[in-house]
Amino acid sequence: MQHAREDGPPDLVAALARARSPERPGPDTPAGGAVRAWPGPPVPFPKAVPAGLDLHLLLRLSLAASDDSGRLRPTPSAGALHPVDTELTVGAGCSLPPGRYGYDPLRHRVHRLDRQPPGTPPGVTAELSVTAQRTVSHYGHRARPLLLLDTGHAAAALYLAARALGVSEPEVRMDGRAENPLAAVHIPPPDRRDRARPADSARVPEPSEAPPTPAELLARRSTPPPLAGTPSQDALRAVLATAARASTGDVRWCAAVGPPRPGLMEPAADGAALRQCAAGDARPTLAAWAAGQAWIADAGAVLLAHGCPADADAPHIRRAHLRAGFAVHLAHVTARRHGLTARPVGSWQQADLGAALGAAPGRDWVVHALALGTRHADEENTT
Structure with missing residues (x-):
């Protein structure tokens, strides 16, 4: 059995129906590169500016790999295949100069892609898309819902990292209208509530718990089975x-x-x-x-x-x-x-x-x- 092709625009309704069926995936196929091949040389993160948004720490707490294989990251992924790619639109008040960047979570570096678009708000907007081949390589026709779930996890990891850095209102867009990007998270500089919100963004209902600490976010991992013991x-x-x-x-x-x-x-x-x-x-x-x-x-x-x-x-x-x-x-x-x-x-x-x-x-x-x-x-x- 051959894996279905997932490199073009999918018929998502049919893809989900097939993913929900008892049909088993075929043999594994090559996953391709673990990160998108961004153009240009990698750029390290500058030192954070006072009262600015520290993008080095934001991404270290949310998306960066902490091992050479690239499988171990603060956000879970089906099969540890990590299909989510991140483009950053950086405005004023950040540790990177304004512009558009591609993020490499394996090397924890960025690649400058272009200047910032007109009207870019302060802070950073992370746009999340997927390289489907990474997940299709193992899960075949079952990959499409997993790609969406992984993207939701990545958006949440960015949201929680922003909260840990003192941002009170990260703005998340997951309206489902677009295939690319699938989601976007706008993070203003800490304690700055800018009224010019990105189109189609939404505020997540304020959590009842205190914001997470950086240590909490770096320590979180999916527990291997068994998971015994009934919660209270x-x-x-x-x-x-x-x-x-x-x-x-x-x-x-x-x-x-x-x-x-x-x-x-x-x-x-x-x-x-x-x-x-x-x-x-x-x-x-x-x-x-x-x-x-x-x-x-x-x-x-x-x-x-x-x-x-x-x-x-x-x-x-x-x-x-x-x-x-x-x-x-x-x-x-x-x-x-x-x-x-x-x-x-x-x-x-x-x-x-x-x-x-x-x-x-x-x-x-x-x-x-x-x-x-x-x-x-x-x-x-x-x-």
Whole structure:
């Protein structure tokens, strides 16, 4: 079986339907370069200016690789393939001179592409697109939703890095209208609230928790399985609340938990407690739906983003997956703050959650997930 070509404009509706099917990908193909081949020589980051936006630190906290292979980065990616490419439009108040740059996360350098466009606001705008071949090389026809989820995670990593640097209102565009760029994040200089917002940008609802610290962002990693141990109700409620705020209604959220009272939990109407919306242990079914990852059946809990019906158009599909990736990334940080282990799960086949619960088929699909536990794998192996 040959991988479907993903180098041209995709029919996203057909691509998602095929990705959701039980069809298996073919053999791996070459992934190509780990970063885009930006023109011109690499440029190191200058020293940060007083009261300016430190782009060196912003990108180190969000997108930069910390190992020679390029796989280890602060933002998760399906198969650690990292398909997201970043172009920066730099305005006044930044540590780089104004202009357009391509970012190389392996060498943590930029390549100057052009001068800044007229009307560029202060700060930096990071435009996120993808080199699909990197993900297609392993996941084949299942790659398209993973590319969107990865982009949402990258947007969230930039958002959190900006918050850690004292920016109160990073502006995120994930409206789903465009294939390139898929998302954009505008970050003004710290404590500067510029009223000239980029077109189609939106403010993320203000988080209830304190901004993350740089150390928190550099330390976050996806926990390898197993993820045993059921989270407390307080921790699970906090993680669900973070995800729901961050996705602004494009997907809905629940969590599958095991014994002693297995079922699907969702926030109650007042948000102060959780209620069971379905009885029974869903985790074994989720393990089968998630490309047969058997360890999910024993996870402490599985946070689920669901929605995006089968008849959704391309903008809806892009928006739902981008915002689900964004929300799971923020929920991952909340989970770590509550002492939980966590691992995003992005590949889902035949995961028609609504139909499994007795509703009409094709209306309510699993889009993304975050597996949760209370014990690390090394702790589990010693018990």
